[in-house]
Amino acid sequence: MTTTTAPTTPGTTLREGAFGPAVSLICRECGTTRELGPHYACHECFGPLEIGYEFGSVTREQIEAGPANIWRYKALLPVPDDIESSPNLEPGFTRLLEARNLATELGITKLWVKDDSTNPTNSFKDRVVACALSAAREFGSKVFACPSTGNLANAVAAAGARAGIRTVVFIPSNLETPKQVNSAVFTENLVAVDGNYDDVNKLASEIAGEEDGWAFVNVNVRPFYAEGSKTLGYEIAEQLGWRLPDQIVIPVASGSQLTKVHKAFQELIALGLVEDKPYKVFGAQAEGCNPVATAFAEGHDAIRPVKPDTIAKSLAIGNPADGIYVLDIARQTGGAVEQVSDDEIRDAIVLLARTEGIFTETAGGTTLAVLKKLVATGQLDPERETVFINTGHGLKTLDAVSGSVGPAATIAPTYDAFVAANLA
């Protein structure tokens, strides 16, 4: 890691209020605080930086009067007060649906699904990218970029197009054509890299370290980017009628989303926007990429990296940066981190579709399959109110289920054939 270059184009000065209520950057490892700016690693210990805030008065009424997207929470995000006037994809405020059929199926009393598959590019990444875009704009970045194999590439390419900022997206050159099209449609600068995702990621870090003015959303503007996931937590609380659930199940890739949802809940409590209460946080991983679940099961404090091999590609981060924080939160709150097989993931995708009419990608399948397992193993209390997060859309991972669902019958185009098929 390096802090010598930055997303800031030389000569740029930050305007007053560029980051709203954010006031500092705090190292999550050593706690050192520094001034807010285009930094992402601690100058003392190279640990990851996180945003520190001084919130003013924030009321439920003020939030409810805001737009039906994440900017209703702008007073809690590192974005300027005029954020809504800058072209962006306006993600968020997605549905929180009570999942009655699914609850019955699983033997749970009260279950909700937070469905982020209906975001602009059909995953929760639109939330984090919107916050990264705001930071890039305030830093005067000349390029908006990311390495990715999927959801992040879509979100960055689309958000950059709408913002009118030069956007460059790096993908492994062996990525399937449909996934390439999903991003290439938005940007002239899709760059195929001959190598695997790790190679692409390494190249991105190298470019971020060499070129001024390049904002890599998940590298050098990561502290700002990551805060976008807090909005999932705010929305769940608001949509439940300004209260917290008893239990929440969240997928774990880097682990960032889970830590940010917890952070959001803590902020809402501190601000008096919801009542303080205990809640349990559960993490979901695939067996084919289970470093955090393994550490949890074995009672370790450190994460041993793995080489991913799972259909849940959007969760396939073998060395998750926030894994240790996920362990902390799961243990502190009385939750857990569990893992499921690819077959369990496939089954869960179909289960969610057949019970609630939501087509989730493999990440959501993982989360639901873990929820099911947590109930079966007694780790999750079926009598207590539970929320799980669906982070993306099944249209992006069609292959996962195309072998397991299909027509029930093929008939001739006649009423007699219909009757004979016994469908009435």
Place this chain on the structure above:
Amino acid sequence: MTTTTAPTTPGTTLREGAFGPAVSLICRECGTTRELGPHYACHECFGPLEIGYEFGSVTREQIEAGPANIWRYKALLPVPDDIESSPNLEPGFTRLLEARNLATELGITKLWVKDDSTNPTNSFKDRVVACALSAAREFGSKVFACPSTGNLANAVAAAGARAGIRTVVFIPSNLETPKQVNSAVFTENLVAVDGNYDDVNKLASEIAGEEDGWAFVNVNVRPFYAEGSKTLGYEIAEQLGWRLPDQIVIPVASGSQLTKVHKAFQELIALGLVEDKPYKVFGAQAEGCNPVATAFAEGHDAIRPVKPDTIAKSLAIGNPADGIYVLDIARQTGGAVEQVSDDEIRDAIVLLARTEGIFTETAGGTTLAVLKKLVATGQLDPERETVFINTGHGLKTLDAVSGSVGPAATIAPTYDAFVAANLA
């Protein structure tokens, strides 16, 4: 057409308030009025029936206090007052985005895109299906069904799953596997029919005519179903700050959506929710399925059916039921119905993605391409405020652009290769 059978299961009685402010069914051909019920064809002339209302007092504040979905307009729809308590997909209240980059590109002063690609199953069909589902529930229908090749199948299968009603979806057996999966994931009863879409449609009408208790959304509950499209008009007006645009461009398949958006605008004026003002309505078709555009261009009052051959498959209705009403509205308001080629459609899909970060399907490409043509030919005033509707998601018609977009470069995973590629 027949009115002898109905979606009502024998023995079912309608409950008080089952259809909210709706009070009657009115024939659009002869004007004959009949009592509200499970009917879809006039008993005098077999013309199509439409819902008649007696609206109570409806205020902006009342609507704004409602949920962020179509049920905020329940006082204007044929649904019961407790509609929100019945499990449904909660579609609507999708983004209305100001399209500044696109406006600049087209030389238009003020342009908005109403983006229905972020609906639960990624098309406007979720709106109409939600209203059909409510009707089916009130009629005590035992089966929720449709013939479809795409968006409608997805929407019906998903909505039926969540509602816990038996759902049967009929598709042509030669439909591509990905499209089959999009519906099969939601229902055990996807039925492949050996024939083309017309054969499937004919079979559906036959079943609707023979079996009691089958609610075919676009056949025997069509009057209720079609009203769902009004919500597009309500949302556009509300999201503009309770006013109407000067010009609106809407795709034309059956023509129903266009007529309902116009109906919605007229209702809002009549109720005093927006100021009365002139606005022009434009219809968009593909050259490969252009019966309404042709009739408009030739000044005819009747529609001559065509055999569709276009990449805009969701608009490929060769004999559009509401075509004559579309002609009326376009002429009355000073609008037009235009047509564009498949190449223009493909270009428009990429144009929208690159300027506004929205990936539309071929129907949306058609609408934008027509908008572009209307400006170029002077039929649409570039100085006046314009809205166009994006009805669906590009993930469903990937093939349309997969030949025309892709990586700009393929490089080795090194910084030197990056520099040599001249991307900085």
